Amino acid sequence: MTTRGTGPGDRLDPAEPAGSSSPRAGRGSKMLGSRAVLVSSASTVLFFAAIAVVIVLAPGSEVVAERFFSPFHLEQSFFGTASTPSVAGAFLLNVEIFMISEVLILILALVIAVVRGIPGPVFFPFRMVAVAYTDLFRGVPLILVLYMIGFGVPGLGLGVVSYLPDVTYGIIALVLVYSAYVAEVYRAGIESVHESQNAAARSLGLSRWQSLRFVILPQAVRRVIPPLLNDFIGLQKDTALVSVLGSIEAARAAQIYGASQFNYASYVVAALLFVLITIPLARFTDRLIARDKRRREAGAVA
């Protein structure tokens, strides 16, 4: 009987440090025991110390410190010089591209998602176009779409359409690609609303469109806000790719500085700027997810 009692679970015990079981039991740091706090602090210090040692002891560490983190170059690339653009100033273009694309994506993607869901044989060609659109633009890398739109459309010689600013072609490419992703997010949201909601709306005499507009979409959009914001964090970063069409946005400005000063602190500046605007959006997403969770739990209790 005693040999039976020592199952696989018991045998694992001696291999594990005694302190490690309590942090796994608790969910947040508030629930950690004092011993666990000690262990976690020690491991944090050791972890970062090890990384610091490796970086400092690396043969090229002094060169890297000068090339990437020189305070002089950090400042100078941030504000720009007589011969190089300010990375911070150029970053405003990223923000502008992001803001404009975001609005257009939200609209176009919704149209695609709704068209894809219209039933009936008459609408078959529309559904087919919507499916083909998402398949195409989710499959082609963004940078290729940028080249094709940015160099292809001007090449057509189509009057005004072919003589737009480079940034506009960049925005069009971003909108085309991201709408395909966001349409799928919307569609998942629409399909997550139970069919009985539609039945209830239609049974009251609402038309198919009224049911979609007032009952299905409001619920669907609420559910997909966190994944939508996640896509927009990706979009914020991908605005840097518009530089391939010649627009001087932050990444491009950083490259210009690096090439003329032989110093890459400008890249660090650009990276920090991207991180800075991403963090608020990421925290906002977290808060929305937490709020949704609270609501669901409140709903389950009631």
Add this chain to the structure above:
Amino acid sequence: MNGPALMLENVHKSFGENEVLKGIDLVVEPHEVVCLIGASGSGKSTLLKCINLIEPIDSGRIVVEGEEITAHEVDVNRVRRRIGIVFQAFNLFPHMTVTENITLAPRQALKMDRESAEKRALNLLERFGLLDKWDEYPDRLSGGQQQRVAIVRALAMRPGLMLFDEVTSALDPELVAEVLSVIKELADESMTMLIATHEMGFARDIANRVCFLDEGTILEQGPPERIFTSPEHPRTRQFLGRIIAAGRL
């Protein structure tokens, strides 16, 4: 309105190979309360969904107040506005308050202005003892309250005919009575109703006529006293016997 409130002629409905309704004939007179009883899967819910045109029928005719609603050119939205239906699962809109739930269809489908739609909603809420819930979201209400709001939502369209699809089946036993009393009140006001239910005691109290559905046909119908005390058909006797054995009659 002359003629019956609702008339079904030889209605057939299949889901794939499975024939759920095998030729239903049924007439409901104005102000009549008809209860549909029968085992789960006998076709009660499907029948109600066909009358509300949520499910298209395969053959036969459904006539409401003299108009054939199963004809091709009929505007289903207009027909549904005249027929209220309440479901087992309430199906309130969770993102809207009680008042918004009730006023949505009057405002959008009947084009009522906001003020009169809300007035109508508040009047109905007051009548059914729900006035204090006017600004709550559905997840703050008990199941019984939610189902009463769902009934009010259907009534706000001023339907000529109300369909109830096992509206108490999803409720905790102690919440059943408050919903049934609402339906009783509607019966007292001479609302024409077709009620699918498992509550045999309730059916006996409220119905002018009880129809026993079995495997997609109406096997037997008549006044509740007769159906519940001296059913003619052996299948009806068998069904009621099981209900009595389960202590539900």
